[in-house]
Amino acid sequence: MKTSFNKLWTYLNSRRITKKEFKEITGFDDGTMQRLEHNDDMLRIDVIDRICRCLGCTLSDIMDTE
DSSP states (O other), X not given: OOEXXXXXXXXXXXXXXOHHHHHHHHTOOHHHHHHHHTTOTTOOHHHHHHHHHHHTOXXXXXXXXX
């Protein structure tokens, strides 16, 4: 099963949040941002949880599985 974070970028864009602002809001380092941008399946659940908590969204708002 492949994970896609394309919905995350759509979600951020709809709220006019840049990737730089998203990085600041979440406190993610460059490595985590790169894994998100490349739909890395090896992201830890705490990273996904932090995204949802910081943005006030649900898992289905930010990711899909194929």
